[in-house]
Amino acid sequence: MDTQEIMARGQAFLAGTYGRAPVAFTRGAGTRLWDSDGREYLDFVSGIAVCNVGHCHxxxxxxxxxxxxxxxxxxxxxxxxxxxxxxxxxxxxxxxxxxxxxxxxxxxxxxxxxxxxxxxxxxxxxxxxxxxxxxxxxxxxxxxxxxxxxxxxxxxxxxxxxxxxxxxxxxxxxxxxxxxxxxxxxxxxxxxxxxxxxxxxxxxxxxxxxxxxxxxxxxxxxxxxxxxxxxxxxxxxxxxxxxxxxxxxxxxxxxxxxxxxxxxxxxxxxxxxxxxxxxxxxxxxxxxxxxxxxxxxxxxxEHLVEHGRKVGAYFAAGLERLGEYFPRLGRVRGRGLLLGLELPVEGAPAVDACRQRGFLINCIKGSVLRFLPPLLIQEQEVEALLTCLHEVFTELDGLR
Ligand SMILES: Cc1ncc(COP(=O)(O)O)c(C=O)c1O
CATH class of the missing domain: 3.40.640.10 (Type I PLP-dependent aspartate aminotransferase-like (Major domain))
Structure with missing residues (x-):
């Protein structure tokens, strides 16, 4: 089934308890996921803090x-x-x-x-x-x-x-x-x-x-x-x-x-x-x-606790730096690899724009972006997301 078919059948047969993004994943490895159309994504959601050791370790x-x-x-x-x-x-x-x-x-x-x-x-x-x-x-x-x-x-x-x-x-x-x-x-x-x-x-x-x-x-x-x-x-x-x-x-x-x-x-x-x-x-x-x-x-x-702590500090510092370009962003919240960043606007458009660029992030409470990557995430992968966020925030209304 391609993505359109999976979505149509899901809407027909699944309880409507979830607001789902228009994507279906068929494969995962480490920090990466692939959808039913073969597109690759870098995962900063981890199935909502589940895949701490990455996908399919x-x-x-x-x-x-x-x-x-x-x-x-x-x-x-x-x-x-x-x-x-x-x-x-x-x-x-x-x-x-x-x-x-x-x-x-x-x-x-x-x-x-x-x-x-x-x-x-x-x-x-x-x-x-x-x-x-x-x-x-x-x-x-x-x-x-x-x-x-x-x-x-x-x-x-x-x-x-x-x-x-x-x-x-x-x-x-x-x-x-x-x-x-x-x-x-x-x-x-x-x-x-x-x-x-x-x-x-x-x-x-x-x-x-x-x-x-x-x-x-x-x-x-x-x-x-x-x-x-x-x-x-x-x-x-x-x-x-x-x-x-x-x-x-x-x-x-x-x-x-x-x-x-x-x-x-x-x-x-x-x-x-x-x-x-x-x-x-x-x-x-x-x-x-x-x-x-x-x-x-x-x-x-694999010393993932220590690794996650180190990359988490790097990630938090990178998110803080975004605040220098976008002063309306809130302070970075959280610890380790459970991080939140409050936007002055609705977060859903940012989540969608990141996904379209191949990055999965999550939004809670309407405007707080939440980042929960696998603990084995690398600093270059964090850097790639930070670049993506910079682009997305530049395009979003209400952030400057
Ligand atoms: C802190 C906390 N407690 C409980 C739950 C509920 O877990 P589950 O969805 O596995 O029932 C969650 C799920 O997001 C959670 O984050």
Missing amino acids: PKVVAAIQEQAQRLLHVSNLYYIEPQVRLARWLAEHSFADKSFFCNSGAEAIEAALKLARRHAATRCGPQRHEVVCMENSFHGRTFGALSATMQPKYQEGFQPLVPGFVSVPFNDLPALERAVTERTCAVLLEPIQGAGGVNVPDRGYLAAVRRVCDERGALLIFDEIQTGLGRTGTLFAYEDEGVEPDIMALAKGLAGGVPMGAMLARDEVMAAFTPGSHASTFGGNPLASAAAFATVSVIEE
């Missing part, structure tokens, strides 16, 4: 092929070797002792919310059930995750939502101090907000949130679904300031493009889950676990 592909020939699925009625190998790696590389595996970010959040409520219920009773969340957060589209996603546009038309979710402005410590009470079982936040606009809190804020949680007996949950696995210049974003959560949600970059989520916690917190408390038929199945173990091994062996 040979070691991930080999692990999937090897596992697919051996065993695809058995369920969690039994032990699964690739799953325990992955859980051990995560325990050795994070604050956590134990992992629960699922299939997406929203599911990892659901598991985190259920664990926090159960942990509080078994210790203090059901009145301690509230979850304090942040304005502009994004945690996913299932009902629990959506109830924690404090952006009206995502919640509209789906009420009533799950009760017990309280919202405070992000990066506002006095508001948090007022909101966390003896009814609070957990505070949930992204260490850097992704879909909410690439918002980095002030230094010291996360440590203060940790202190408030400790003082009031609430658990701290970090949603590292977008920030985790090297995206922000450290393996997990919480490492930057050394503030450890009690529970962490992962997904996106975990399995190199194969759907997988994980909810991690320290032993004494995870102990609130006992056989039957929570489950997932597919969670941590042999195929996804083998892909994930290969992915985290690549991140480690």
Whole structure:
């Protein structure tokens, strides 16, 4: 099928939940994608922060092929070797002792919310059930995750939502101090907000949130679904300031493009889950676990965290320099290879113009360009995008 045919069939047979660009990709390798008409693109989206090790990394592909020939699925009625190998790696590389595996970010959040409520219920009773969340957060589209996603546009038309979710402005410590009470079982936040606009809190804020949680007996949950696995210049974003959560949600970059989520916690917190408390038929199945173990091994062996941090700093400096030519651009936001640049105009025309020139970028909140390249991106590739952005911004109305 050519692009026109794929689009026509998509419009006829797919639910209209996505606003899709008029392009269909058929092949990927490293930082590059090719569409159904054979055109090549440089990818600064990574399937929305998923392909941290690039497209079709040979070691991930080999692990999937090897596992697919051996065993695809058995369920969690039994032990699964690739799953325990992955859980051990995560325990050795994070604050956590134990992992629960699922299939997406929203599911990892659901598991985190259920664990926090159960942990509080078994210790203090059901009145301690509230979850304090942040304005502009994004945690996913299932009902629990959506109830924690404090952006009206995502919640509209789906009420009533799950009760017990309280919202405070992000990066506002006095508001948090007022909101966390003896009814609070957990505070949930992204260490850097992704879909909410690439918002980095002030230094010291996360440590203060940790202190408030400790003082009031609430658990701290970090949603590292977008920030985790090297995206922000450290393996997990919480490492930057050394503030450890009690529970962490992962997904996106975990399995190199194969759907997988994980909810991690320290032993004494995870102990609130006992056989039957929570489950997932597919969670941590042999195929996804083998892909994930290969992915985290690549991140480690190829030093992608360090590389991403270095190229991220180069990229951020290049974006800042664009501000000298286009003074109406906002300051560059983010860390590592999760970067945002606010335009004074709608961002969609810039995204389209970049794509027409062979560069994939993304726009959130209407006017914030978001850049999430694979961690193995090279400085010359960043330079090529910066040149493209310069051309595109020159042609766009309202930028000078
Ligand atoms: C921070 C964060 N949490 C949760 C999610 C939801 O993940 P999923 O789409 O895999 O359910 C996302 C997805 O963009 C995310 O960025």
